[in-house]
Amino acid sequence: MISRQDEERPLLVLENISKAYPGVVALSNVTMSVTAGEVVALIGENGAGKSTLMKILGGVITPSSGNVIVDDVRYEHFSVTESQSAGIAFVHQELNVFDNLDVAANVFLGREIRTGFLGLLDIKAMRAATQPLLNRVGATFRPDTSVADLSLAERQLLEIAKALSIKARVVIMDEPTSSLTLSETQTLMRVIADLKAEGIAVIYISHRLGEVEQCADRVVALRDGKVAGELRKADINHDAMIRLMIGRDLKSLYTPPARPAGAVILSLKAVRTAAKPQGRANLEIRSGEILGVAGLVGAGRTELAEAIFGIDVILEGDVMVAGKTFRATSPWEAIAAGVYLVPEDRKRTGLVLESAICENISLADLRTVSRNGLVSQRLLEARADDQRTKLDIKTADVTRRAAELSGGNQQKVVLGKWLSMRPRLIMFDEPTRGVDVGAKAEIYKLMRALANADVGIMMISSDMEEVIGVSDRIVVLREGEITGSLARSDFSEQNVLKLAVGAN
Incomplete structure (x- = not known):
């Protein structure tokens, strides 16, 4: 239990932190604190200084001025060792996991359990200690599963389990739900509530403001390296956070198309992929429309896009692009036909x-x-x-x-x-993962401009607000099969989820 004194006394304080690089001031006199059992959301556009501030808290970089205070102990130069000793754990957006190791080995990396005179790895003990952590975050994979076999969402859950394993006093979560579905996000919200009840503080960094509203006790906003303002629980809402972050209101997510959708650009009839052989997908995408593709992680959304793009194999079914039979056996064939894929993991598969x-x-x-x-x-x-x-x-x-x-x-x-x-069809897989609200608005505007130029847009997203707010029409995938299609007048989270889970 947390005493009243602990509730009032900050566990951690970042005091007048500044960081300057040649020609650039990344942070200027930033002060923020967090108490035991409190969730403080840190928000701001990309480049606002959030990452720099957290690197200082992790001891990775040294501030130009200012102090880190933990339990009333003042540190002018907070090192990585001091950060870890203070019980500060990170769940990074850029996943720090090793594909060549299993789940348990990743959880205990650098803190391996050893046994016997020779100090050999006690693999059985590490896997046994890992299982309760996986249960805690709602993961369905096993401690002995190779990380190479995990999806992006599953790797995110592994990162969270890894942070919990060190008995942290402060857990910093940087975009922890960027690749999680709605149900997995709700599991994480329950994990955060449990951490609060145990007196563990959480610094929650996210561009998904709905989640911030749900879990944060307090919000601190950074803009251009300075604290733009703070919101208490009763004052936390979407519009107030947007104003703090970018100094202005944003328009509604949805921009109607300039004209009705045109001819069919992509047609799938009973398409069965190697990744989801039990499902048969039927869908049409027309020029000038943004088709949102929703579904739970593992439903086969990414796999369907990759099969269309020639990365994965189509076992059977008919595919047509602009009225002509089409079957890409490599991405080059898809590119030659004007069919492009913006992949989910831009760092691994979208960029060099x-x-x-x-x-x-x-x-x-x-x-x-x-x-x-x-x-x-x-x-x-x-x-x-x-x-x-x-x-x-x-x-x-x-x-x-x-x-x-x-x-x-x-x-x-x-x-x-x-x-x-020369795009005909662009498939966006999680187009705004890890992207701030200002950049999101620019990407949505660009997608609409492409659609208005008669390009077909297929948008795969786990962000329900994005799917409902941006799409002209929504289809929902479940086990590789389209379970239904929704017109804008029927858009709601409940209707999407019913189709996603197969409810009547």
Whole structure:
């Protein structure tokens, strides 16, 4: 139980934290605190300073000025060791798991349980200790499962279990639901409530403001490296958070199409994929429409998009693009037909992070920036500069590495790669995962502009607000099969979930 004194005395304080780099002030006199058993949401656009502040809290970087105070002990230079000793645990957005190890080995990495005179790994003990943690976060995979076999959502749950394993006093969750479904998100909300009841503090970083409303006791907003304001529980609402983050109100998510949907761009009839052989998918996407594809994780949404794009195998069924029979056996065939995929995990499959922005943008169409069989750096940079201007990619230099950009700008580079070509159909898989509200609005505007230019848009999303707020029509997948279609007049979370779980 938490005493009244503990409730009033901050467990952790970041006091007047500033961090400056040559030519850039990342943080300026930021002060925030968290008490035992409190959930403090840290919100702000990408580039607002959230990541820098958390790296200081983790001891990864040293502030230019200011102090970290834990249990009234003041640290001017807070190290990684001191952070860990203070019981501060991180659940990172960029998943820090090792594919070549099993789940239990990842949970106990660096803290392995050993036995005997030789100090051999006690694999049985580690797996036994891991199972209750997996139960706690609602994971269905086993401690002996190879991480290579886990989906992105399952890896996220593993990260949370890993943080819980160190008996943390403060758990920092950075976009923890970015790849979780609604039901998995609700499981996480219950985990957070349990942590609160045990007196564990949570710093919750998320662009999903509905979740912040649900779990936060207090909200701290950063804007341009400064504290823009704070909201108490009774004052936390979507509009108030938006105003603090970006200094203005945002318009409704939904922008109606400029005209009725046109001809069918993509048609699937009884399509069965290798990933979900028991299901048969039927759907149509028309030019000028945004089709939202909803469903639980594991329903086969990503697998269906990958099969259309030629990554996965279509076992049987009919696929037509613009009225012609189509069956891509490789992504190159899909690209040649104007069918493009913006993948769920942009860092692993959408970008070459160590390559330049300009190289990424022309990666799928090098022939048009080549002369006599050699890539022209001038043409490469000219094309990238054109997309930088059109998409407002925030960089002054297109020869910078893609890894140096924020999540929203990395997503724009992925989009720039396809928009510099000739799209007929673009499949967006979790298009705004890890992207701030301002960049989200820009991506939604871009999707509508593409649709108005007669491009067909297929948007796969686990974010219910996004699916309902952006789509012209919604189809729901369950075990590889389309269980229903909803017109805008029938949009509701309840209707989507009924189709997702097979309820009558």
